[in-house]
Amino acid sequence: MNKQAEYVLRTVEERRIRFVRLWFTDVQGFLKSVSIGPTELEVAFEEGMTFDGSSIDGYARIQEADMLAKPDPSTFQVLPWRAEEQVARMFCDIYTPDGEPFSGDPRIVLKRNLERASEMGYIFYAAPELEFFYFRDSGPVPEVLDRGGYFDLTPLDVAQEYRRNTINALEHMGIPIEHSHHEVAPSQHEIIVRYTDALTMADNIMTSRLTVKEVALQHGIYATFMPKPLEDYDGSGMHLHLSLFEGDVNAFHEPGTPGGLSKVGQAFIAGLLRHAAELTAITNQWVNSYKRLVAGFDAPIYVSWARNNQSALVRVPSVKKGKPSSVRVEYRAADAACNPYLALSVILAAGLEGIREGYELPAEVAADIHRLTPAERAAAGVKRLPETLSEALDTLEQSELMAEALGEHVFDWFLRNKRREWDRFQHHVSQFELETYLPVL
Amino acid sequence: MIVAVHPADCSEGVADGLALGGATVTRAPELVPEDRGINDSDLLLVELGDQPMRRLRELARIVENIGLPVIVVVSTEHLALMDGAAGISDFLTTPVDPIELRLRLQRLIMTEAVDDLVTFKDLELNPLNYQASLAGEPLDMTFMEYELLRFLMENSVRVWSREQLLSKVWGYDYYGGARTVDVHIRRLRAKLGEERSSWITTVRSVGYRFG
Numbered sequence: 001m002n003k004q005a006e007y008v009l010r011t012v013e014e015r016r017i018r019f020v021r022l023w024f025t026d027v028q029g030f031l032k033s034v035s036i037g038p039t040e041l042e043v044a045f046e047e048g049m050t051f052d053g054s055s056i057d058g059y060a061r062i063q064e065a066d067m068l069a070k071p072d073p074s075t076f077q078v079l080p081w082r083a084e085e086q087v088a089r090m091f092c093d094i095y096t097p098d099g100e101p102f103s104g105d106p107r108i109v110l111k112r113n114l115e116r117a118s119e120m121g122y123i124f125y126a127a128p129e130l131e132f133f134y135f136r137d138s139g140p141v142p143e144v145l146d147r148g149g150y151f152d153l154t155p156l157d158v159a160q161e162y163r164r165n166t167i168n169a170l171e172h173m174g175i176p177i178e179h180s181h182h183e184v185a186p187s188q189h190e191i192i193v194r195y196t197d198a199l200t201m202a203d204n205i206m207t208s209r210l211t212v213k214e215v216a217l218q219h220g221i222y223a224t225f226m227p228k229p230l231e232d233y234d235g236s237g238m239h240l241h242l243s244l245f246e247g248d249v250n251a252f253h254e255p256g257t258p259g260g261l262s263k264v265g266q267a268f269i270a271g272l273l274r275h276a277a278e279l280t281a282i283t284n285q286w287v288n289s290y291k292r293l294v295a296g297f298d299a300p301i302y303v304s305w306a307r308n309n310q311s312a313l314v315r316v317p318s319v320k321k322g323k324p325s326s327v328r329v330e331y332r333a334a335d336a337a338c339n340p341y342l343a344l345s346v347i348l349a350a351g352l353e354g355i356r357e358g359y360e361l362p363a364e365v366a367a368d369i370h371r372l373t374p375a376e377r378a379a380a381g382v383k384r385l386p387e388t389l390s391e392a393l394d395t396l397e398q399s400e401l402m403a404e405a406l407g408e409h410v411f412d413w414f415l416r417n418k419r420r421e422w423d424r425f426q427h428h429v430s431q432f433e434l435e436t437y438l439p440v441l
Numbered sequence: 442m443i444v445a446v447h448p449a450d451c452s453e454g455v456a457d458g459l460a461l462g463g464a465t466v467t468r469a470p471e472l473v474p475e476d477r478g479i480n481d482s483d484l485l486l487v488e489l490g491d492q493p494m495r496r497l498r499e500l501a502r503i504v505e506n507i508g509l510p511v512i513v514v515v516s517t518e519h520l521a522l523m524d525g526a527a528g529i530s531d532f533l534t535t536p537v538d539p540i541e542l543r544l545r546l547q548r549l550i551m552t553e554a555v556d557d558l559v560t561f562k563d564l565e566l567n568p569l570n571y572q573a574s575l576a577g578e579p580l581d582m583t584f585m586e587y588e589l590l591r592f593l594m595e596n597s598v599r600v601w602s603r604e605q606l607l608s609k610v611w612g613y614d615y616y617g618g619a620r621t622v623d624v625h626i627r628r629l630r631a632k633l634g635e636e637r638s639s640w641i642t643t644v645r646s647v648g649y650r651f652g
Contacts, residue, residue: 007584078581123618171631248619
């Protein structure tokens with residue numbers, strides 16, 4: 001047994017931890033958990049815990065029902081919100097009964113993509129900006145807690161307290177927070193998480209989403225990462241700040257270039273742009289995701305890049321002098337309701353493809369793209385991101401690169417499952433239609 | 442507890458005392474750091490016997506390298522040699538009383554254990570059971586956070602570069618490059634909390650320092 005596992009066993013004993021939750025993620029990014037007692041922990045480390053994979057979305061077909069969850073001891077963490085009894089968690093990798101890494105496990109999908117990066121000599125770092133709303137409850141009519149300047153339903157500091165408690169809990173769990181603030185929309189908030197390597201970050205995003213929801217629950221309210229809950233306001237995105245390092249050196253940085261951006265950085269962006277439409281189904285995986293990607297709000301809808309232009313899909317934030325390590329690329333389309341393992345996988349694959357194939361970076365679009373006429377956009381070679389889930393799926397289906405990044409298992413299951421979601425939506429007669437058509441047609 | 446004894450044929454009193462203390466005895470035929478018996482043990486017991494000068498000389502040569510507590514058994518006529526003998530944790534005079542030896546062993550191991558606690562202000566790390574506490578409250582860390590904090594606390598004052606920390610704390614089995622160190626430092630600072638986060642200082646373009 002390695003030292004990390006030993007550390008976990010020791011801590012479980014010393015801290016009298018009653019349950020250890022083994023966490024893993026299904027293909028759509030829902031967190032799953034199996035609780036085990038301390039006595040089973042040693043077995044879990046050595047052999048993995050058996051569970052029925054066929055009941056997890058996107059996992060096994062019925063004939064390969066048995067799966068093994070093997071905890072990653074380096075992710076061991078006591079959960080801060082269970083005061084009455086000590087509970088800890090570890091993230092797991094999923095294995096088939098014959099001991100092979102299971103290709104339907106998003107964490108394993110990301111690990112495979114990170115290995116590809118490391119074969120090219122790169123380590124992938126990411127930092128997200130997580131946006132979310134607080135509502136009174138999870139009922140079908142969202143009721144905001146404040147009116148962001150129009151009309152305060154609650155004293156202003158109430159949401160501040162929720163946020164502060166959330167940040168305390170996150171920092172307790174080893175997830176440092178850069179800062180947090182009230183967002184543009186009423187009752188909308190943002191937490192900016194400090195960068196880590198991409199695997200840790202995907203784990204951190206899963207943990208952060210749960211923590212935000214847990215803390216809200218403790219205060220009797222509801223937190224949601226739904227991409228667009230309020231028609232008239234900005235939706236919730238998850239801007240991702242990305243960089244590649246070669247050992248200690250930021251591969252995106254080259255002194256003397258505009259924005260300090262190296263050839264590698266330029267090719268990475270070019271890869272993101274060329275494959276953006278293909279990967280959108282993964283970074284924006286719900287019918288509702290596309291209600292956020294519309295004109296008139298702070299969300300990108302055109303495929304372009306810029307150094308400082310809030311309407312661009314890819315932004316290169318300006319960096320303080322003497323901080324070459326923070327030269328990075330910001331991808332602004334993803335929403336916080338994606339599966340972070342898969343989203344980081346496809347984004348990385350697109351960027352690496354740009355580097356591998358030496359893609360040429362198109363010209364920067366500094367103007368507000370929404371104000372350009374369609375002709376001007378065409379002249380600048382600016383395409384639109386998919387407008388609906390259905391269109392995004394069509395584009396994904398055509399992509400060799402995405403099939404390779406996701407692996408066949410996830411690629412096929414995802415397309416099947418999401419087509420069904422789109423079909424269900426197609427059958428739905430919306431309030432909009434009733435209100436617009438019924439009185440006049 | 443494993444006790445290495447030198448010379449290999451120890452006296453009766455020593456053998457009884459070690460047995461009484463429940464110690465596992467290994468023989469150290471030679472007083473050299475490479476000696477397997479010495480390498481694997483928790484404590485070294487040397488009987489000076491009739492060659493006190495020579496054994497003390499040999500002992501002085503290795504004591505820094507082996508990093509073990511050392512008990513010396515000395516006859517009353519040679520007691521003066523104990524004056525100024527460096528690196529010796531404790532001594533007994535011949536004939537050895539087994540009960541006295543057992544008690545001294547116990548005391549030694551206990552002080553060693555207490556010494557093992559790594560503390561800084563209200564932060565306390567106990568490497569024996571991997572636990573840590575801050576102002577009396579348990580502090581939850583991952584293994585690597587724990588190992589990094591312990592290393593920094595045990596080697597405070599001097600500045601450590603990221604590369605040094607990587608090789609000292611992570612060894613060669615790491616993943617994530619030198620930025621891993623920055624990430625873990627941030628996580629430690631987050632867990633130490635706002636007022637104490639400055640205990641770990643960033644020394645620009647060099648690395649990190651604790652305290």
